[in-house]
Amino acid sequence: MTDNAPDATADAQKKSMDDIMALCKRRGLIYQASEIYGGINGFWDYGPLGAQLKKNLRDAWWNDVVLMGCNGKTGPNGKPVRIVPVDTCIIQNPKVWEASGHVGGFSDPMQTCRQCKKLFRADHVPDLLSKSSWVCDLAGVTEKDEQESILVDGTAALTWTKKKGSKLAPGLAVFRDQANEIIATLKSSTAPIPLTMLIRILGATTEKPSPWPCPNCGGELTEPREFNLMFFSYTGAVFDEENKVYLRPETAQGIFINFKNVVDTTRVGVPFGIAQTGKAFRNEVTPRNFTFRSREFEQMEIEFFCHPDDTADWYAFWRDWRMKWWQGLGLAGDNLQLREHDRDELAHYAKEGAGTSDIEYRFPFTAPGFGELEGIADRTDFDLRQHAEHSGLGDKLKYFDPTRGELAKNGQPKGERYFPHVIEPSAGLDRGVLAVLCEAYTPDPGRPSKVYMKFHPRLSPIKAAVFPLVKKDGMPEVADKLRAELVQRFGRYGAIEYDEKQSIGKRYARMDEAGCPFCFTIDGETLTDGTVTVRDRDTLAQERIALDAVGDFLAEKLGL
RNA sequence: GCGGGUGUAGCUCAGUGGUAGAGCGUCACGUUGCCAACGUGAAUGUCGGCGGUUCGAAUCCGCUCACCCGCUCCA
Secondary structure (H helix, E strand, O other): OOOOHHHHHHHHHHHHHHHHHHHHHHOOOEEEOOHHHOOOOOOEEEOHHHHHHHHHHHHHHHHHHHHOOOOOOEOOOOOEOOEEEOOOOOEOOOHHHHHHOHHHHOOOOEEEEOOOOOEEEHHHHHHHHHHOHHHHHHHOOOOEEEOOEEEEOHHHHHHHHHHHHHHHOOOOHHHOOOHHHHHHHHHHOOOOEEHHHHHHHHHOOOOOOOOOEOOOOOOEEOOOEOOOOOOEEEOOOOOOHHHEEEEOOOOHHHHHOOHHHHHHHOOOOOOEEEEEEEEEEOOOOOOEOOOOEOOEEEEEEEEEEEOHHHHHHHHHHHHHHHHHHHHHOOOOOOOEEEEEOOHHHOOOOOOOOOOEEEEEEOOOOOOOOOEEEEEEEEEEOHHHHHHHHHHOOHHHHOEEEOOOOOEOOOOOEOOEEEOOEEEEEEEEHHHHHHHHHHHHEEEOOOOOOOEEEOOOOOOOOEEEEEEEOOOOOOHHHHHHHHHHHHHHHHOOOOEEEEOOOOOHHHHHHHHHHHOOOEEEEEOHHHHHHOEEEEEEOOOOOEEEEEHHHHHHHHHHHOOO
């Protein structure tokens, strides 16, 4: 039998993720938050190496997106891409979240089945019941159809429970504790029973805890429980509903509500983008998979505003460029994919026909499947219209485009007023870091460390290490001078390590695990001919270069 | 929220009712001329937490927390 083959695969994948998590702890990349107090579910702290890695990824995004406008790429309109940054508050006026649909749409009470454990939105249960396989089958034994309600004869229903019912809805109360009571009720019924009532009789349900049995198995549902994914707090000293505020579940809304401000106070014009990085919070039901689904996480979001006619072009532009961007950071190959959404997974703000695609990475815990790194969505003018309506500003939130509209007598356009459409490339920074970690993790039984972190030099938290081969003959002094020079020149990009302890092999091995791409070793020859050994992390190759050429060598390798 | 698994030193783990352990790592000193070398020494433990049973609990029981896997959820 091959029954255990999938388990073996799963074990191998799990093991690999466990190894990555162990390395993250061991090398100071990521720690469990509040660890000395037993931890807290869904929260993670970055250690010294991890904080720098995360900063390097965030800086790469900020530099390439904001400062360089997609690396100087030309947009579909033939002009440079213009992006300006903002940094908005985590806590905003609660009306923001009413307008965005986060307060209304995601605070629905949910019910769990005590028998089959499935979870349902309470207000969907009656509808789900009417479509469920066991109710449909029960309706099939209908005897009469009067006044548009389905009636079922009590004894026919009893027969049904003895045959198909016990298989289709094994959770029903008629198969559990109150069996005799229910059977008696059905036998004594002289008139046919309406289907909706029969469902409740078979499930032995009253108003408490739920008026309905489980649509899946007929089991008992728990009472509806609140299920809002937004964290909340209160402003001021008095904790009442009037002062209730929410921690933002996405950074996007901070951009939309400042759209008018940015247009009014800077010389940007549509098409242009507003970008920001920052923390967002979601009280996830099940935080899982290391930092992949955390309750506190950081986003890197762009809201790119364009004329409604140009959305398709800009959507394609962003989707393709964002994919290339991730690939340029070393997430190349089969582990990265671009996937257009199916129609049924479109978000509430996305209309039919509007594009949404995900850039996905094959994490060890999702393999052979993929997990989302970044979503590129055509949000249409949904958000701006929502805020126009809820804020009462109405058409004042519209953008006046002086470059469009019919021409006046003097040949100038008269202008056009419209709600711009929005293309949103929204990336998860923590997920990006996690993907980079997984991609970099490279087992190598042949080397002393058994594993090395093959970070792209641009992301590597340690940029270079300087070692004296041995701690004597003036080598430490030369090495320290080189270290100081490199810190001056490269310290803003990442750490420059210096180590003179223990054997040179052990120091190389440590740098392998930390993912430092280059080690410069001061040896006897340095003292006589002024050259040093460069040791390459990925190839293990060693070459000699001049001591005074080390800075330029590193600059070239780091792409600076 | 449900089910299964795990939790002992920084890491990997041994320890099934009777003194808290090993390897690796870390640190110090010496040695050491290119890939976790060697010698000597040292530090490091709420045995996840709380409670119970017991003369005695890392070990047995209950509850709980965290992580992993599978459901469920994921704007």
